[in-house]
Structures are given as structure tokens and as C-alpha cells.
Amino acid sequence: MAIVFYYAPMSSAVQTTWALEELGVNVERVKLDLKKGDQKKPEYLALNPNGKVPTLVVDGTPIFETLAIANYLGEQYGVAKGMYPSTPLERAAAMKWMTWTSVTLGDAMSRYGHAGSEHHPKELHHEPSRAKAKADIEHLVGMLDAELKKNGKDYLLGSTFTIADLHCSGWCAYLGMIGIDLSKWSALGAWVKRCTERPAFGKAMSER
Numbered sequence: 001m002a003i004v005f006y007y008a009p010m011s012s013a014v015q016t017t018w019a020l021e022e023l024g025v026n027v028e029r030v031k032l033d034l035k036k037g038d039q040k041k042p043e044y045l046a047l048n049p050n051g052k053v054p055t056l057v058v059d060g061t062p063i064f065e066t067l068a069i070a071n072y073l074g075e076q077y078g079v080a081k082g083m084y085p086s087t088p089l090e091r092a093a094a095m096k097w098m099t100w101t102s103v104t105l106g107d108a109m110s111r112y113g114h115a116g117s118e119h120h121p122k123e124l125h126h127e128p129s130r131a132k133a134k135a136d137i138e139h140l141v142g143m144l145d146a147e148l149k150k151n152g153k154d155y156l157l158g159s160t161f162t163i164a165d166l167h168c169s170g171w172c173a174y175l176g177m178i179g180i181d182l183s184k185w186s187a188l189g190a191w192v193k194r195c196t197e198r199p200a201f202g203k204a205m206s207e208r
């Protein structure tokens with residue numbers, strides 16, 4: 001299988017870099033310079049019309065959206081390695097949390113960023129919207145913490161690390177980086193630490 005991975009260090013693509021590393025998948029890596037606008041060049045837009053990283057091109061078929069890529073890698077490589085569920089119902093349990101992370105938590109995180117982050121235009125900053133987004137994030141993080149407490153296991157789907165943990169904990173680790181203090185959610189904090197202490201995460205985060 002010929003796989004080309006378009007990415008940028010320290011971006012959403014870190015999730016995919018981490019998954020490829022965990023699963024030992026060989027890819028040709030193409031690094032894009034987001035500041036220079038490589039992601040908006042016509043040849044890249046032909047693969048990913050969103051003009052964002054990551055994109056994984058498998059035997060000529062482009063896959064974009066981190067969630068879709070995580071699910072593909074899980075199905076293609078993770079099942080055999082015990083890192084992704086094999087039955088539809090177990091897979092749904094994984095996808096439920098992965099989708100919730102990308103869509104529901106992701107929406108609150110995006111609103112939080114747009115309303116006050118230095119990476120977004122100052123004229124669009126809005127303190128009440130930022131406070132509302134922060135409250136939403138905290139509510140959602142509490143929900144995941146409760147789930148981890150309820151299942152009483154080390155990982156989201158049981159006693160072993162899976163692509164679901166990778167996808168969800170990667171986003172939660174980013175919360176720590178944007179100033180959301182995770183220490184008040186003990187199960188979630190311990191789980192994020194457990195997942196991100198894995199050497200593959202360190203490797204994915206080391207490239208600048």
C-alpha cells in the first residue's frame with residue numbers, strides 16, 4: 001500500500017502522526033508550511049478542498065478530517081494489533097467518543113479559541129463568548145471524567161490503550177496547552193497522563 005501523509009508539526013496532524021507511530025505504518029511524509037500557505041495551493045486543494053492538515057492519501061485516495069483518518073487507520077491496522085474494536089457495536093462505542101470529541105468538544109474548543117486566542121483576530125474576540133465556551137468545555141470534560149470513573153478501567157474502552165484513547169486524549173492534552181486546568185478532573189487527568197506518556201506521543205510532539 002502506498003501512503004502519503006501531508007502534515008504540519010504541532011497542528012491537528014499530530015493526532016495522525018501519533019497513530020501512524022503507534023501502529024507502525026510506513027508512509028511518505030510531506031511537510032507543509034502553513035504560514036507560507038502550502039495548504040492553499042491548487043495541488044493540495046485537489047486532495048483536500050478544506051485546505052487544512054492532515055491529509056492521508058492511500059493508493060491515490062485522499063482521506064481528510066482527523067477523525068476519518070483515525071477510523072481508517074484503526075480499521076486497517078488497529079484491529080490486528082488489538083488497538084481498535086473489531087465488531088460493529090464495539091466500534092460504535094469507540095466512534096461515539098471519538099465523534100463526541102471532534103464535534104461536540106471540538107465545537108466548544110473552537111469557540112473558545114475564536115473568542116480570545118492570540119491566533120485569532122483581536123477584532124473578533126468577545127469575552128462573554130469566551131467565558132461561555134470555557135463553561136461548555138468544563139461541562140464536557142466533566143462528562144468524560146465521569147465516564148472514565150464509571151468504567152473504572154485505565155482506558156476508554158477497557159484495560160488496553162486504543163485509537164479511541166489516542167484520538168480523545170490528544171484533544172484533551174491540547175486543552176491543557178490552551179490554559180484549561182485539567183487537575184480538578186482526577187480520572188481524566190490521570191488518563192490523559194497515561195496516554196500522553198507513551199513514547200509515540202512524545203515522538204509526534206517533538207517535531208517543530
Ligand SMILES: N[C@@H](CCC(=O)N[C@@H](CS)C(=O)NCC(=O)O)C(=O)O
Nearest residue numbers: 011012034051052053054065066067
Ligand atoms: N477538522 C479538521 C481540522 C484541521 C485543521 O484545523 N487544521 C489546521 C491546523 S491545526 C490547519 O490546517 N489550518 C490551516 C488553515 O486553516 O489554513 C481535522 O480534524 O482534520
